[in-house]
Amino acid sequence: xxxxxxxxxxxxxxxxxxxxxxxxxxxxxxxxxxxxxxxxxxxxxxxxxxxxxxxxxxxxxxxxxxxxxxxxxxxxxxxxxxxxxxxxxxxxxxxxxxxxxxxxxxxxxxxxxxxxxxxxxxxxxxxxxxxxxxxxxxxxxxxxxxxxxxxxxxxxxxxxxxxxxxxxxxxxxxxxxxxxxxxxxxxxxxxxxxxxxxxxxxxxxxxxxxxxxxxxxxxxxxxxxxxxxxxxxxxxxxxxxxxxxxxxxxxxxxxxxxxxxxxxxxxxxxxxxxxxxxxxxxxxxxxxxxxxxxxxxxxxxxxxxxxxxxxxxxxxxxxxxxxxxx
Numbered sequence: 001x002x003x004x005x006x007x008x009x010x011x012x013x014x015x016x017x018x019x020x021x022x023x024x025x026x027x028x029x030x031x032x033x034x035x036x037x038x039x040x041x042x043x044x045x046x047x048x049x050x051x052x053x054x055x056x057x058x059x060x061x062x063x064x065x066x067x068x069x070x071x072x073x074x075x076x077x078x079x080x081x082x083x084x085x086x087x088x089x090x091x092x093x094x095x096x097x098x099x100x101x102x103x104x105x106x107x108x109x110x111x112x113x114x115x116x117x118x119x120x121x122x123x124x125x126x127x128x129x130x131x132x133x134x135x136x137x138x139x140x141x142x143x144x145x146x147x148x149x150x151x152x153x154x155x156x157x158x159x160x161x162x163x164x165x166x167x168x169x170x171x172x173x174x175x176x177x178x179x180x181x182x183x184x185x186x187x188x189x190x191x192x193x194x195x196x197x198x199x200x201x202x203x204x205x206x207x208x209x210x211x212x213x214x215x216x217x218x219x220x221x222x223x224x225x226x227x228x229x230x231x232x233x234x235x236x237x238x239x240x241x242x243x244x245x246x247x248x249x250x251x252x253x254x255x256x257x258x259x260x261x262x263x264x265x266x267x268x269x270x271x272x273x274x275x276x277x278x279x280x281x282x283x284x285x286x287x288x289x290x291x292x293x294x295x296x297x298x299x300x301x302x303x304x305x306x307x308x309x310x311x312x313x314x315x316x317x318x319x320x321x322x323x324x325x326x
Contacts, residue, residue: 013127021130060178064102095120218324235312243298253283
């Protein structure tokens with residue numbers, strides 16, 4: 001990210017940029033930065049946009065070879081093309097000899113670092129990954145936003161907010177805007193404000209559901225499941241999130257038993273540091289053998305749905321009932 005900022009500040013650009021990773025908010029921010037730096041607003045003569053897996057490599061190469069019209073650069077922005085997952089020999093070869101006036105910006109969800117295209121782009125320009133940010137970075141970013149709005153928040157309320165919003169910067173951004181509007185005319189943001197306006201993502205609701213499952217609160221666990229269904233969350237997506245949560249619990253419990261600290265557990269389990277304590281508390285409610293069995297049952301439930309033995313809604317319901325009964 002800093003390399004892109006440095007290029008923009010110096011006004012010296014690479015012939016190709018690849019922006020990829022899970023953090024869509026940051027990816028979009030840097031896409032906009034490069035667009036604004038490389039083309040004028042509304043300049044459709046020197047800026048072209050392509051999206052999807054049906055792009056025509058020949059058309060794109062011909063466009064790159066065309067001199068810009070009264071401009072220094074010809075910007076070619078390509079999103080979610082899949083060329084970093086599936087072979088695209090023509091574009092990969094062209095990355096070695098990009099026209100001096102052309103500048104490519106690829107924005108991708110999935111990238112195979114072993115692919116010829118990835119290697120060609122990395123050699124010709126910059127390949128920048130945008131992973132989910134850690135707790136420290138998120139807190140600094142939120143505090144900066146709060147300072148700009150002349151708002152204050154205590155550490156416990158910050159933790160509550162992060163538990164609700166998780167580590168998706170796009171979701172955090174939207175929830176902060178809601179909080180700013182809700183607390184207009186007041187300086188302090190309270191826990192009551194966060195509870196009143198902040199919406200947990202599906203992963204947060206599933207965490208709460210699993211908490212009720214392992215706590216043997218069957219009625220509450222099922223109520224949360226039906227709430228998610230009412231919100232049009234697909235049963236298979238809910239099953240995936242339940243399986244993911246059981247895997248995290250199995251992993252953090254094992255790591256803690258091996259003597260790992262909170263920071264190391266967060267890194268190895270792929271969860272924010274602020275979530276480790278809550279996951280460990282949840283993991284204590286089931287023995288390791290039960291957690292391992294729950295993960296296996298989630299896999300079996302998925303197979304039962306795919307082979308037609310159970311419908312998706314019932315498969316998830318049976319899983320919840322099995323692990324939440326006394």
